[in-house]
Amino acid sequence: MKIICTQSDLQQKVRTVSRAVAVHSTIPIMECILITAYDDEIRMTANNKELGIETIVPGRVLDQGDVALDAKVFSDIISKLPQSDVHITTDDNFVTFINCENSSFNISGRSGEDFAYLPQIENDNYISISEFALKQIIQKTIFAISSNESNITLTGELFEVHEDQLRIIALDGHRVSIRYEKLKDSYGDERVIVPGKTLNDLTKILEGDAEKEVNIYFTKNHVSFNFRDTLVISRLIEGKFIDVMRMVTDDYETKVTVNKADLYSCIDRSTLLSKENDRKPIVMHITDEYMTIDMKSSLGSMREEISVVKEGKDLTIGFNPKFFTDALREIEDEEVSLYMINYKCPCFIKNEEGTYIYMILPVNM
């Protein structure tokens, strides 16, 4: 194999596929990046069996062939080369020569034969969404997934397609994030659970351009995200996702509208007094024009008053402050509305446009 690419293209593409490289695998080839150069097209692939990424690298193929290179060594070398043309050449034993200006590196490679190629997904079950919208709705919900693997379905996010609407849901035992995105076209129904790790990696790779489309393909066991010259393919999580929408209600007894930044910084301050181990709740006293937020812990106490617009009943209710700050951080509106029924029922933070619902369970005081 003999190829020529620019250092900057190589660096960007190595960074992209590196997210699917296995870390500390017992199978050395899983720690490699596969470079293939056939039919005038250079591709890089990494695959850790859960997640696979393949991308096309701009460049020239002088001799066809392929080689698998240790991802860490290869990416370290590429990142430190001067910004110039990089020549990558392999011999019959997969020894690989990397030349750039006056620098020559010489590292050992492996045959691509043992590399686990990505599953081929070709079907009509796909949707189109802009990079920007996909990146946003993932980032604005993913904080609510569970890190506890005892219920594996909660470590992923539910993707639901119904006609021209994509709904994404994440939850742990205490809160729920729901985001809606209107699609340009209508599609058949889909309902899959995508691993949180895949989505995290995806947001790092997606550039977030509003003009560029991502095609998302669904199969029984896999989901793939195709955008620009890149394909991200992931196993799905099997199992039944909790029926969250059954819990969502439009009823309320108390509605509070408040400046989001004020509420955020007040609750954020209250977390100062809660140590990692004794998660103390904040207590909200909601009256006609003011909401008072109280926090008491072994370190001391805090009280703060915020002006609000209230509809309905007065209410005293307690929350884990972190669940509130996590949700408020992802809301872009200047004002937020909280809908509550009583001190035992969840609080809903949602907007009239219906693009998001954050649900937070109260704590016993």
Add this chain to the structure above:
Amino acid sequence: MKIICTQSDLQQKVRTVSRAVAVHSTIPIMECILITAYDDEIRMTANNKELGIETIVPGRVLDQGDVALDAKVFSDIISKLPQSDVHITTDDNFVTFINCENSSFNISGRSGEDFAYLPQIENDNYISISEFALKQIIQKTIFAISSNESNITLTGELFEVHEDQLRIIALDGHRVSIRYEKLKDSYGDERVIVPGKTLNDLTKILEGDAEKEVNIYFTKNHVSFNFRDTLVISRLIEGKFIDVMRMVTDDYETKVTVNKADLYSCIDRSTLLSKENDRKPIVMHITDEYMTIDMKSSLGSMREEISVVKEGKDLTIGFNPKFFTDALREIEDEEVSLYMINYKCPCFIKNEEGTYIYMILPVNM
């Protein structure tokens, strides 16, 4: 005690003194910041017995008194308050109320009586140097101190004053950094070893203004740095510092002049192939117009050629690449000159102005 200060002044001053707060001490008061408000002056002090920092905080004293507050809790609260006036009030039991706009915090404090006050240093053994120069010469030498406490003197830097010259020396077993700074006045001779940790903290606090002076006071067991409204006082390291200057020579058999950035990036690339555990040397082959740098390790090999101007003999010599990049990173000149005698003698990197000497021992190949 009752004082009013702005949030930004408090935040800056807490950050300054926090460097001298003990971490995980068995003595709770050593994890505190002492606030004293007497004679219309507010001071904050922290003291972990090795290092003490005291600073004056702009503000108004409404009631005299003092209180010691847990540094972490206090600094967390201050950092999250709105940018506004902060009122700090203590009652007879040292319960402390921190009020800012609509926020009120209430934390427990301690009497200042148990606090270890800083030693008083008042003598004439001092020198003056600009903040900028002091910060620079520390930063440009400190990487060479030893982290191995088996020889405690090498964990600090030697400060030597002779007439109008300050010389700072740091070394571990393999390399030496020496920086010279000309002082505005002449002073009596001083020779003390300042702990590396103190100097690291000092560089973080020093703003580095070329127009502001630092007065450095020397006593038998302490050194103090006085600047702006802040006093940093540190224990000295006892013991005899290695007589480094005996090793420094102006003799050479090979002198190489080379572009610093080129040499740095070439050696930096070579470090890619050396794993943490098998520190492989780089080999420099110096001939008339070129220096070739070679590196071989279990991961592969690298070769690179750099144009140089050479005086004297050809030479092949090996080095730990990290020692070279550490030194080159701190040199501000565009070109550097390396002076060598043979493959067993140290290499000196120094300039004609005599402001720095970096000495690096070669390795056996």
